[in-house]
Structure formats: C-alpha cells, structure tokens
Amino acid sequence: MVGWIIRTLVLCFVVGFVLSFLNINPANILTNSWQTVQDIAALLVEAGGWALPYILIGAVVVVPLSLLGLILRWNRSRPPS
Incomplete structure (x- = not known):
C-alpha cells in the first residue's frame, strides 16, 4: 500500500x-478541454517534426544491423541439415 x-x-x-x-x-x-487537446496535439506534431530527421538518420544504421542480427540468429537456431 x-x-x-x-x-x-x-x-x-x-x-x-x-x-x-x-x-x-x-x-x-x-x-477548456478541447483547446488543451489541440495544444497537446500541436506539441506532439512539433516534437515529431523535430525528431523525425534524427530517427531517419539513425534508421540508416540501425535497421540494416538489426536485420543482419536477425538473420544470424535465425541461422544459428536452425538445426543442421
């Protein structure tokens, strides 16, 4: 408690x-609940606009490395033929 x-x-x-x-x-x-919701939505859009370029730059490195790691783990988990 x-x-x-x-x-x-x-x-x-x-x-x-x-x-x-x-x-x-x-x-x-x-x-003023509706205006508050609109203000929060505007803040989220503004934050997304600020963060999106950084996310895309990071994705150029992170996504290929994640896919490579996924492929390597998949190969290790497969039983030998």
Whole structure:
C-alpha cells in the first residue's frame, strides 16, 4: 500500500512537472478541454517534426544491423541439415 502511494505521488509529480514545462494549466484542462487537446496535439506534431530527421538518420544504421542480427540468429537456431 505504501509503495502504491509513493509511486502515485512520484507519477503525479512527473506529470505535473511535464505539464508545467509545456505551459499547460490545470484550470485550462478543466475549463477548456478541447483547446488543451489541440495544444497537446500541436506539441506532439512539433516534437515529431523535430525528431523525425534524427530517427531517419539513425534508421540508416540501425535497421540494416538489426536485420543482419536477425538473420544470424535465425541461422544459428536452425538445426543442421
């Protein structure tokens, strides 16, 4: 029970900190819910636009290496003929 309370308090703190960082006011959440949803969606789109180039650059290296690892694991798991 105490662990649940501590986890809940930490989660409340983290969510409150993130909302404060994003300039989301608790009163606005309650009184202007649709605008809050639109603001959050705009923030997500903006963050995605910022992150997408980095994801694509990383994918150039990560995807081929992941496929190579998958093929090597598949070859090792097959029984010899």
